[in-house]
Amino acid sequence: MNVILASLIFIVSYILIMTEKLNRAIVALFGGVLLLLSGIYTADDVFMNYIDWNTIALLFSMMVLISITEKTGLFSFIAIRFAQRVKGAPIPLLIGASVLTAVGSALLDNVTTVLIFVPIILKITRLLNLPSFPYLLAIIFSSNIGGTATMIGDPPNIMIGQAVDHLTFLSFLQHLAPVALIVFLVMLLAIVLLFRRTLQHDKANEKKLMEIDAAEQLIKTPMLYKSIVVLGLTITGFLFQSLLHIELTAVALSGAILLLLLTENEISAEHVFKKVEWVTLLFFIGLFTLVGGLQEVGIIDELAKAIIVTTEGDFSKTALLILWVSGLFSGIVDNIPFVAAMIPVIREFESYGLVYLDPIWWSLALGACLGGNATLVGASANVVVAGLAEGAKEKIPFIRFLLYGIPFVLFSLVISSIYIYIRYLIPYMGQAF
Template sequence: MGVTFAIVIFIVSYIFIMSEKINRAVVALAGGLLLLLTDVYHWEDAITRYIDWNTVALLFAMMVLVSITKKTGVFSFVAIWLAKLVKGKPIPLLIGIAILTAVGSAFLDNVTTVLLFVPVILTLTDLLKLPSFPYLLTIIITANIGGTATLIGDPPNIMIGQAVPQLNFVSFLQHTGPIAILLFVIVLMILCLLFRKSLQKEELTNPKQLMTMNESDYLIKGPLLYQSLLILLLTIIGFMLHPVLQVDLTIIALTGAIMLLLLSEKQLETEKVFEQVEWVTLFFFIGLFMLVGGLEEVGVIDELARSIMWMTEGDMAKTSLLLLWTSGLFSGIVDNIPFVAAMIPVIQEFESYGMANLDPLWWSLALGACLGGNATLIGASANVVVAGLAEASNNKIAFVKFMLYGIPIVILCLIITTIYVYFRYLLPFQQPL
């Protein structure tokens, strides 16, 4: 009965999330509560095993940092500077924000990057009277593609890097970096073509006014500006030095947030800062972790992982490509973190079966899990954060509308990645058991 309850509750909750008739955080939390009431698992299991408090705490810390920094006007400064750089032209602006997001996601992480850039683009689209959806969609898509390129760009990569010591930062750059760059270029061209007509219809009411604006006027110069920028910079440096420092990313983010709260206490009340935190997004994550935890508790995710291996009978090429597509498609439905966690020990078991070269499997898992997150608004952490920030600013992203763009892009990315994996790993290095 537990298996039935877990599957039914997850499917029903997912349908309500897609319908958007009830707040997604309420739906996710209600689904998690039903799992507790039906005894699928106990409250202690939810707290200690299934809710990823590291992710929740990391998001909270970055939201605090961004909300304080926003008070200084720095996002308006960057927005106007970028708008003037491209002379307010919609398509060059789309390209510019895509490049910034992809690079930021590769060398920070995609959640931090979207937290930094979404306030900028929302300020900018409001200023230029442009539709926000094309830019928000571009930020999500390019954040997940950019995060694929490095070890620290996306949580699945971090998990795989921790499980397989020889796959370090340089390894990811060499193996996932090239395909991420190729996919970024192709997808950006497609996005520009898709939105070219709709964005070209939008004209600035007074382009001369934009070019005469002084971005420095929007900065509120004072101690808070320098404190927030310094702490934000130190936090970003901490993220980049994470492999060297051996300090958890969440600890780095929390340290930055607490330091900035202490420094800004006399200028900003902590209560006012906390009011700016996207609590709906945080509680949605908690509910989503509980829903996926139900599937994990009853063995659905683990059984899916093992079925992949059973279906391919241990053949390297079949296993690698099936793993790529399964992780890609599955990651669009639920968060990719639990799936990757279930797959890591299963892949490791193949060593005991005599398979000498497991690298194709690791790269297939990493690429599929990261790229598949673009399919839906709940496929990756960055998606959920962008949706929350957009909704808070009255720029709500419709779940189904996002899917209409996200799913075809994911399928295209997986087709291209299949060719890449086959010719780089499977054709020259394929080894039978």
């Protein structure tokens, strides 16, 4: 009975999250409360065993760091100054927006990055009388690709990194950044070729752009310099985490608390906390409780068995199946709940003889992050961009995005399959023999 009840609560909650008819955080939390009331697990089980507080703390810390830094106008300054450097030329602007988004998504996180850059890009494209769709498409693709490259870039990577102790910030960078770079370059080439005829340069509009004083965006107070220093130190801490023997969450929390202390006289903690995306954090908590219910009744264990049976325990087949299943599913539904459900499944593989799981973790990360490019609901960053665009009366048509997203994701998964096979599976098969 518990199996049926837990499955039903999870499925109904998942459908409601997908349809976005109700606030997804409320849906996820309500599902968790129903599991508690039904006696499937206890409150102690939820808070001690199933909610990943490291992930919650890491996300919270990055939100605090970015919300303070954003107040200094630094990100707006960088975007406008770049647009002026390329003199509003449409193709260089497209390439530059993509590069800035990808780098920002890798070093900050993709949701935060698009929240910062999309309003600026919409302003610049309107000023230059350029169609916004190619730029928004490039920003969405770049945010998910850039987020793939590091542990903190995309929520699925944060969840995987917190679930597997030995996967550090540098591990993600070393294993995922090379393939992310390849996919990014292919994406840039494709978008430039597809839209080059619709992106025309207008000298009159260029003049308007050049008249903007980018320096006015900067609020040159001590908070600006404190934010730059602390953000730089935090990212440096991420890079050298394994050498320092300090957990990623501890580095992020240290940076956030330090910046709060240093800027208390200029911006109150209460104001900063208002800017924290509490809905996102509560959504994660709700997801962990929903997936915890599946773990408690043994469904996760059965899913692991089913995958092993399908692939007959073959290591290569399992890695590639995880890549494609996660890629295709993440295009249909938000990749966060999918990864939350898959993490305990992959953990169970060890009990069925698969000891070397790193390539399978990389397959899950690649599939979930890159698969999110398929539709407007495939990743949190996509939903944010669509919302910002609609608010600016530049709505992204769902079907039009789909026509570009699905082919690109399929091509990305082919590239990722080749990468996984050459870098991990061939060496593994060589050792096996």
